[in-house]
Amino acid sequence: xxxxxxxxxxxxLASMSxxxxxxxxxAEVGIMGLGYVGLTEAIEFARSGFRVTGxxxxxxxxxxxxxxxxxxxxxxDGDLGGTVESGKLRATDDFSLxxxxxxxxxxxxxxxxxxxxxxxxxxxxxxxxxxxxLREGQLIILESxxxxxxxxxxxxxxxxxxxxxxxxxxxxxxxxxxxxxGDKEYSPGRIPRIVGGVxxxxxxxxxxxxxxxxxxxxxxxxxxxxxxxKLLENTFRAVNIGLVNEVALMCRSLxxxxxEIIDAAATKPFGFMPFYPGPGLGGHCIPIDPLYLSWxxxxxxxxxxxxxxxxQVNNAMPRFVVxxxxxxxxxxxxxxxxxxxxxxxxxxxxxxxxxxxxxxxEIISELWKRGAKVSYHDPYVPTLEVEGRSIHSQVLxxxxxxxxxxxxxxTDHGCIDYSRVAELAATVxxxxxxxxxxxxxxxxxxxx
Ligand SMILES: NC(=O)c1ccc[n+]([C@@H]2O[C@H](COP(=O)([O-])OP(=O)(O)OC[C@H]3O[C@@H](n4cnc5c(N)ncnc54)[C@H](O)[C@@H]3O)[C@@H](O)[C@H]2O)c1
Numbered sequence: 180x181x182x183x184x185x186x187x188x189x190x191x192l193a194s195m196s197x198x199x200x201x202x203x204x205x206a207e208v209g210i211m212g213l214g215y216v217g218l219t220e221a222i223e224f225a226r227s228g229f230r231v232t233g234x235x236x237x238x239x240x241x242x243x244x245x246x247x248x249x250x251x252x253x254x255x256d257g258d259l260g261g262t263v264e265s266g267k268l269r270a271t272d273d274f275s276l277x278x279x280x281x282x283x284x285x286x287x288x289x290x291x292x293x294x295x296x297x298x299x300x301x302x303x304x305x306x307x308x309x310x311x312x313l314r315e316g317q318l319i320i321l322e323s324x325x326x327x328x329x330x331x332x333x334x335x336x337x338x339x340x341x342x343x344x345x346x347x348x349x350x351x352x353x354x355x356x357x358x359x360x361g362d363k364e365y366s367p368g369r370i371p372r373i374v375g376g377v378x379x380x381x382x383x384x385x386x387x388x389x390x391x392x393x394x395x396x397x398x399x400x401x402x403x404x405x406x407x408x409k410l411l412e413n414t415f416r417a418v419n420i421g422l423v424n425e426v427a428l429m430c431r432s433l434x435x436x437x438x439e440i441i442d443a444a445a446t447k448p449f450g451f452m453p454f455y456p457g458p459g460l461g462g463h464c465i466p467i468d469p470l471y472l473s474w475x476x477x478x479x480x481x482x483x484x485x486x487x488x489x490x491q492v493n494n495a496m497p498r499f500v501v502x503x504x505x506x507x508x509x510x511x512x513x514x515x516x517x518x519x520x521x522x523x524x525x526x527x528x529x530x531x532x533x534x535x536x537x538x539x540x541e542i543i544s545e546l547w548k549r550g551a552k553v554s555y556h557d558p559y560v561p562t563l564e565v566e567g568r569s570i571h572s573q574v575l576x577x578x579x580x581x582x583x584x585x586x587x588x589x590t591d592h593g594c595i596d597y598s599r600v601a602e603l604a605a606t607v608x609x610x611x612x613x614x615x616x617x618x619x620x621x622x623x624x625x626x627x
Pocket of ligand 1: 213
């Protein structure tokens, strides 16, 4: 007879009591990684009634949380401070406290390496911090976006090296985080969750947990399936943005306005979903996640053509924007070298403070290479690191607008008066259709 596991010997009580603790919200919830995903989720679970402990290696972030100073645009100081003061949320770099947690969610970064391969080092470090503190009955959930197989091929063996078995001694799941920073309509509490467990019992206990912070929990057959769901979602976005970016280039050469075309096509009530062109992809998801999928597909001998094509088109956009700038200055008998270029917006998308992978970075570095004088304004991004240099957001006053040879709208933040920009600037290149409602000065605005 096979040897009984500790969980079986206890008659499944460890699992039942965890289920019960989740049902009564007496379970201790730990979250590793207090970034866009982890801190948002920490607030959600704490607000719903759980006691939450956030773990991070970044001491600066821990101090911010303890002082009630938020570093995310979607979380106000008041909300963060109130949650900390209520005693429902604490932040720490003391990983020995992981032992006290009933549930541990892992929300650490999943970037690409220099060779564009998945860099799982943050996940591996987080799992190594959990392993010596792993105990029976705990629920561990990986939430970081990653390739299918990470949970069972990387996380599971690393945790089982502690001598406990996933699915019987402890629960192990993958559940992708689907938050959309800056989205006022779909706040985290309105987004359904996907869960895949090493066993059905693992998924069920995770579903009970997420039921507290989500309107719907969809259980899929395995962690691989849940990992793949997230990559399908983000690859769908990257490929459609690639398509619409190509259509934008096509429309330019055909002399039609791509924004008018998309708005008109979007009136079709079925079979069409609008995506919009722009100066390039950014953020920690859309430029990266499809490459996790294509990497894994290649390991299995499959050549993913759509992802590669979309990546090529999307990656070419920042340089294409610079080529429009050269064209516009040329018409005014100016060279890019020596011209003053003012970028409006540095974050990768509207109304967020995240400049990771932002197309602004490549555009600025390309402009520097060609001898332009570059400044930028972004109320959400006070400082920007480009090629090892720190540059600072400038005040958007009349002087700076008038002094620029060209204003380049990279991000369409809602708080900027684009009519004033068009009035005072010599020329505007608008990569986001931010000037759509500017009636006057249309002759000064060149759209993507
Ligand atoms: N940002 C988004 O909109 C978004 C949306 C959905 C999914 N995701 C995915 O969620 C994951 C996290 O993304 P993010 O944007 O929150 O990243 P982030 O960089 O904002 O935050 C990650 C945090 O993890 C911390 N960290 C690193 N190693 C750690 C360790 N060993 N232990 C504890 N903390 C550690 C970092 O210091 C940082 O504070 C990624 O896989 C990302 O693809 C992000």
